[in-house]
Amino acid sequence: MKKITEVRWHGRGGQGAVTASKLLATSALAEDKYIQAFPEYGPERMGAPIQSFTRISDTPIRIHCHVTNPNMVAVLDPTLIGPVDITEGLTDDGIIVINTSESPAQIRNKLQLKGRKVFTVDASKIALEELGRPMPNTPMIGALIKATELLKLDNVIDDIKKKFAGKFSQKIIDGNVNAIKRAYQEVESE
Numbered sequence: 001m002k003k004i005t006e007v008r009w010h011g012r013g014g015q016g017a018v019t020a021s022k023l024l025a026t027s028a029l030a031e032d033k034y035i036q037a038f039p040e041y042g043p044e045r046m047g048a049p050i051q052s053f054t055r056i057s058d059t060p061i062r063i064h065c066h067v068t069n070p071n072m073v074a075v076l077d078p079t080l081i082g083p084v085d086i087t088e089g090l091t092d093d094g095i096i097v098i099n100t101s102e103s104p105a106q107i108r109n110k111l112q113l114k115g116r117k118v119f120t121v122d123a124s125k126i127a128l129e130e131l132g133r134p135m136p137n138t139p140m141i142g143a144l145i146k147a148t149e150l151l152k153l154d155n156v157i158d159d160i161k162k163k164f165a166g167k168f169s170q171k172i173i174d175g176n177v178n179a180i181k182r183a184y185q186e187v188e189s190e
Contacts, residue, residue, distance in 0.1 A: 005150060006067045007054040010086050011076035014046040016137025020074070021052035024141055026163065027156040028056040036061055049084055056150065074144050075099060076123070076136045087111060097143050097187070099123035099136045104190035119147040121187040123179075130179040131172070138176045142183035153184055 007024065011017030018039040025037035036055040041048070053067040069089045078100040080086060090096065097119040098107055104118040111118075121143040123136035130139075138160070145153050157177055164173045 004055055004057040004061055004063075005072070005148075006070045007056075007072040007074060007144070008067050008070040009052040009054070009074045009076065010080050010084060011050055011052070011137075012046075012080070013041070013048045013050050015076045016135055017050055017074075017076050018052045020076070020137035020141055021054045023138070023160060023163065024144070024151075024156075025054045025056065027141075027151055027159040028054075030159040031151055031155055033058060034061050036064075040066065049080055070094065072097070072144065072148060072150075074140050076140055078102070081107075081110060087113065087116075090116060092116070095119065095147055097121070097140065097147050099140055099143075101125070104188055108190065117147070117189060119143060119187050119189045121183050123183055126179050126182045126186065130182065131175040139179040139183035142180035143187040145180075146184045146187045147189065153181075156180065 009017040009021050022037045025035040029035050034057045039052040041050040055061050069091055071091050072095045073086055073090055075086050075098040078098060092115055095117045100120050101122045104120050107120055108118045123139035124134040126139040127136050128134045145151055145156055
């Protein structure tokens, strides 16, 4: 049986973590992968910490439960570092991608992290410059794709263009595509 890749997204309500989880999943579906994407939150309001999850596999996914041992963690809001244990259950060979202006070494030190791979990207800045507001979700998809090589960037962009067509203006679509590409190029690792 082939391995299931599990991603846990940490964000705050309104930052687009649930949307990012679903967009990553549907992009994987477009590459003929099996997927799951689902949030975990209650009646929290905008700004409250939330989690969302993505599972991707080459074979059917037969589990339907909370992700407890993710291979990858994406953090949309760096203020969650500390109040939330973002590394909880992360596999020993896991990958963390964090939206921050800090370096991967600074984040590794802050988390007192041994092993694992740490990637950082200033997704909020990219989103502000490309979209006009600091919505880090689509740039984080670009950074995650670069950090993991889980999917092909061009396929992700094509899928997102199709999903956004008819829902958003061309300016918003182009801004999101540019944000994804920039984050893919600007993500740093140590």
